[in-house]
Amino acid sequence: MATIKDVAKLANVSTATVSRVLNSNGYVNEKTKERVEKAIRELDYLPNDVARNLFKGRSKMIALFVPDIMNPFFPELARAVEDVTRDHGYTFILCNTDDDIHKEIAYLNALQQKSVDGIIIVSSTITTSSIQKIKVPVIALDRIVSSDLPSITVNNRDGAREAVRYLQAIGCKQIAHISGPEEVSNTALRMQGYLDEVKNEHWFKPSYIQQGEYNPDRAMEETKKLLTKHPEIDGIFVANDLMGVGVLKAAKALHIKVPDDLSVISFDGIALGEMITPSLTTMAQPIYDLGARAAEMLIKRIKNPNQKIINEEIEVELIVRESTRARS
Amino acid sequence: MATIKDVAKLANVSTATVSRVLNSNGYVNEKTKERVEKAIRELDYLPNDVARNLFKGRSKMIALFVPDIMNPFFPELARAVEDVTRDHGYTFILCNTDDDIHKEIAYLNALQQKSVDGIIIVSSTITTSSIQKIKVPVIALDRIVSSDLPSITVNNRDGAREAVRYLQAIGCKQIAHISGPEEVSNTALRMQGYLDEVKNEHWFKPSYIQQGEYNPDRAMEETKKLLTKHPEIDGIFVANDLMGVGVLKAAKALHIKVPDDLSVISFDGIALGEMITPSLTTMAQPIYDLGARAAEMLIKRIKNPNQKIINEEIEVELIVRESTRARS
DNA sequence: ATGAAAGCGCTAACAC
DNA sequence: GTGTTAGCGCTTTCAT
Numbered sequence: 001m002a003t004i005k006d007v008a009k010l011a012n013v014s015t016a017t018v019s020r021v022l023n024s025n026g027y028v029n030e031k032t033k034e035r036v037e038k039a040i041r042e043l044d045y046l047p048n049d050v051a052r053n054l055f056k057g058r059s060k061m062i063a064l065f066v067p068d069i070m071n072p073f074f075p076e077l078a079r080a081v082e083d084v085t086r087d088h089g090y091t092f093i094l095c096n097t098d099d100d101i102h103k104e105i106a107y108l109n110a111l112q113q114k115s116v117d118g119i120i121i122v123s124s125t126i127t128t129s130s131i132q133k134i135k136v137p138v139i140a141l142d143r144i145v146s147s148d149l150p151s152i153t154v155n156n157r158d159g160a161r162e163a164v165r166y167l168q169a170i171g172c173k174q175i176a177h178i179s180g181p182e183e184v185s186n187t188a189l190r191m192q193g194y195l196d197e198v199k200n201e202h203w204f205k206p207s208y209i210q211q212g213e214y215n216p217d218r219a220m221e222e223t224k225k226l227l228t229k230h231p232e233i234d235g236i237f238v239a240n241d242l243m244g245v246g247v248l249k250a251a252k253a254l255h256i257k258v259p260d261d262l263s264v265i266s267f268d269g270i271a272l273g274e275m276i277t278p279s280l281t282t283m284a285q286p287i288y289d290l291g292a293r294a295a296e297m298l299i300k301r302i303k304n305p306n307q308k309i310i311n312e313e314i315e316v317e318l319i320v321r322e323s324t325r326a327r328s
Numbered sequence: 329m330a331t332i333k334d335v336a337k338l339a340n341v342s343t344a345t346v347s348r349v350l351n352s353n354g355y356v357n358e359k360t361k362e363r364v365e366k367a368i369r370e371l372d373y374l375p376n377d378v379a380r381n382l383f384k385g386r387s388k389m390i391a392l393f394v395p396d397i398m399n400p401f402f403p404e405l406a407r408a409v410e411d412v413t414r415d416h417g418y419t420f421i422l423c424n425t426d427d428d429i430h431k432e433i434a435y436l437n438a439l440q441q442k443s444v445d446g447i448i449i450v451s452s453t454i455t456t457s458s459i460q461k462i463k464v465p466v467i468a469l470d471r472i473v474s475s476d477l478p479s480i481t482v483n484n485r486d487g488a489r490e491a492v493r494y495l496q497a498i499g500c501k502q503i504a505h506i507s508g509p510e511e512v513s514n515t516a517l518r519m520q521g522y523l524d525e526v527k528n529e530h531w532f533k534p535s536y537i538q539q540g541e542y543n544p545d546r547a548m549e550e551t552k553k554l555l556t557k558h559p560e561i562d563g564i565f566v567a568n569d570l571m572g573v574g575v576l577k578a579a580k581a582l583h584i585k586v587p588d589d590l591s592v593i594s595f596d597g598i599a600l601g602e603m604i605t606p607s608l609t610t611m612a613q614p615i616y617d618l619g620a621r622a623a624e625m626l627i628k629r630i631k632n633p634n635q636k637i638i639n640e641e642i643e644v645e646l647i648v649r650e651s652t653r654a655r656s
Numbered sequence: 657a658t659g660a661a662a663g664c665g666c667t668a669a670c671a672c
Numbered sequence: 673g674t675g676t677t678a679g680c681g682c683t684t685t686c687a688t
Contacts, residue, residue: 003664003665003666004665004666004667005665013674013675014674014675014676015665015666015667015675016667016668016674016675016676016677017673017674017675019666019667019668020667020673020674022666022667023667025668026668026673026674027673027674028673028674029673029674032673032674044461046437046440046441047441047665047666048382048441048443048664048665048666049438049441049442049443050378050381050382050387050442050443050664050665050666051382051664051665051666051667051680052665052666052667053378053666053680054376054378054379054382054664054665054666054680054681054682055665055666055667055668055679055680056666056667056680057680059378061442068407069397069403069406069407069410070403070404070407070599072400072403074403075397075398075400075402075403076398078397078422079396079397079398079424082397082422082423082424083424091421091438091439091442092421092422092423093419093420093421093422094406094410094420094421094422095410095420096407096410096411109374110377110419111419112374113374113375113376113377114377114378114389114419115376115377115378133372216603245603248605252605271398272600272603275544275573275600275604276603276604276605277576277580277604277605331680331681331682332681332682332683333681341658341659342658342659342660343659343681343682343683344658344659344660344661344683344684345657345658345659347682347683347684348657348658348683350682350683351683353684354657354658354684355657355658356657356658357657357658360657360658375681375682376680376681376682377682378680378681378682379664379680379681379682379683380681380682380683381664381682382664382665382666382680382681382682383663383664383681383682383683383684384664384682384683385664
């Protein structure tokens, strides 16, 4: 690996001059500039970023924390963040946290030691104090960590209300909810939205809510329990698409026809939802946009850390597919 | 951020001594060691990795190139690589290349400038020469780039043969193939395996092979063409699961019942395959293991670059699900 | 057992 | 316009 010294020697200039043409700042004669560029080409010289970063105290790297990249919601988010940050010259570090606070803290330390310039976090477990210890900009994505952390989310509660109203509009009379883990802010909000719409209905019973986890299997189990106990249910609002897959499976196992006997709507809008049969009606988040916005916001904060904290909410959109149908 | 100097001052020793206790090498008195450790704790000191790396010429970072993390095959691979490398103290960089040689080269340069310690590559476009320019260890994963690059793959050809033989065993008489892009080595091998089994059958016609791309939509189109032209087809071997989704959709659109009228088997074993209806019979790759093995191999090469080049092949496994059934 | 000092490769004052 | 030099934070000879 050639160094700046080699280039300087070959071009018969000082390293300062080479540095000047490298960063195109300061005056440098056109002739000598050409000599330096020639030397750079001949030596296949690339500046050593580690040395640069040591001097500058930054690294041109950003990191994304997700619970688990294998959850199909996250790859699109990750892709968006990578695209945007790469376009701005950043290198993209991916961290799977499993929503484990110890892993998160370990990552935070490791990244700080590497002078990472900023972090985007999808987390339900991390605490504000551990974030404040490191002094790089952090953005919360998809889930709210604390109101004094800038964030990008969707209007989960309103979206949930809209989903439930949609089921009502197509004629569902008894609407249940398969909820997500309660410690996750966004699914908690989705349950709130569900309750907003149904808690005063004469038919509503607390047992119309079954709590699941972010996987189809658990959702299937809970749905089986629900539908066995409450065969009158004709509509289900599910906390997310992945769980929606389990709800569909449960209905199939119980020989309940979707959408004929039961309408199912979920939340997220992941690609999986249109691949399965029946395809899932859903309140779709603009997933890529969420990631892209978070990345843009982060980069802005890296350039100017004294921006005011904003909690940006993006709209969800109803996508009607095969799992819902108007009842007669 | 406290530096090693601050620690040294507080502990009344030189920076050399602090460094010694940090790296636990060289002699250092038990008493002074305790003083230093106390100072470290009091200052919340964490060594600056950038400075360390500048000195050592390495970075404790590894990178993974994938075409697109949104393709559901890759998140599991990425997860495995991240898990294994993190356990060894490495930071994980993810690069989406879109199988674009220019992006790949840009990444290669950027990573080299950051002194990345090693790279795992899933690529159909990259050339050996561009890899050899950078002198860090590189492992090819999932697809063979060149025989002088260490690699981890599955036995695609044998797996494909086994898939076709399985269709024959359950009584399929005319078996077609929806193939992947021809420039991708592994799907080319799968087509070879298909041909190995059927090219001498009296019923075989070259038009039983339709070439698709790595997405359900294109596979659906191709399958519609195929089944319209050749209604006698009663078995299809599909190059991968994602395309298998499209094949199932095509069959549904044409009112062809799977598995009653048509058996479908694909390749990969991604989670999606068991979520859809009918669930996909497939030749499953041990995806996580592939990634983990590649990561282990890479780390070994980082520690000792003079290992002999091996091309490791891992076995695939038939998983029978709902999309295939014995014909009567 | 510990310290002084050089140097990893680069950038930015500061001179001239 | 260009060169000299200090220094980013760390590790490692080389002395003592």
